[in-house]
């Protein structure tokens with residue numbers, strides 16, 4: 001059957017590994033044009049290079065992130081690798097500065113790949129008392145003169161909100177490239193590229209796909225030289241997302257905004273309950289006045305919401321000879337809220353922090369809750385019942 005145009009508004013799943021090029025002249029022309037690394041080429045060659053189903057999903061993300069280009073990759077980590085590697089130039093790469101409170105996988109990538117394997121000159125900027133000190137950053141930048149600054153707008157798991165406009169302003173003063181992982185804030189709360197960031201990455205596995213059943217990543221930007229470099233790197237390393245996942249992502253993105261609004265509403269409700277419950281030792285949620293970066297979050301997110309991650313500590317973790325309250329809590333909610341090591345799922349899920357991060361954080365009873373989009377009344381009931389039982 002000939003390739004016919006069908007009356008649909010959806011881009012189909014094009015599973016072709018290689019595309020039909022008809023004759024030598026078409027092939028020559030396609031490969032000649034390939035040197036331009038067009039995001040959406042007039043003639044497709046090979047799916048690892050570019051794929052029309054993937055391009056269709058990228059265009060949805062460009063609308064969300066309000067940017068000139070977006071490139072999908074097969075995981076958040078491959079998006080991070082792409083965003084960073086395009087700046088690597090052998091021995092002339094210079095210094096790169098990473099904020100300390102970032103995803104553990106990114107920290108391991110820095111240690112195991114960037115430092116150990118590639119021998120790059122990496123530095124870290126540490127938070128103090130739950131905030132990033134901008135005056136101190138100024139001093140560090142002045143001393144270090146890094147080529148790249150990398151941070152997460154809402155950090156994991158302490159949920160520190162970075163004062164990004166100030167950081168971007170400083171970065172520009174020192175001529176640094178600034179790369180932001182916007183996974184936790186999502187494009188619903190903030191668009192870093194509109195405020196001067198050079199690149200934004202997401203683990204699309206999280207809120208963008210939002211159902212805990214797809215692994216993907218995306219690099220977004222406005223600069224077309226960076227776009228071409230990222231297209232070339234993704235193609236040569238083979239970081240391309242599959243057309244099947246791209247099609248599913250396009251569909252899932254249609255409900256992204258409604259979902260994220262609901263995520264934020266539920267999280268804010270649960271955080272409010274925790275703050276006032278005697279079974280909770282402490283709760284971190286940027287929407288609470290008590291959170292060290294509440295005012296910064298308010299400034300950037302403009303009252304739209306504060307994300308959907310809550311980190312909290314149940315009282316009496318260390319109950320000698322008895323089951324810890326943390327474990328009791330997890331057991332009491334387990335019918336509804338499962339221990340699953342991801343986040344941004346439609347279901348509310350949790351993670352015991354000490355089991356993953358070890359003794360990095362001082363409160364061993366801490367739990368990270370990724371609040372889902374279930375019925376808020378039901379979630380509230382499950383939470384209150386478990387907390388009340390702890391008090392008995």
Ligand code: PLP
Nearest residue numbers: 075076077103181183203205216
């Ligand atoms: N960035 C953040 C903030 C994350 O939480 C994660 C994963 O949890 C990643 C990046 C990596 O994404 P992926 O697991 O899709 O590779």
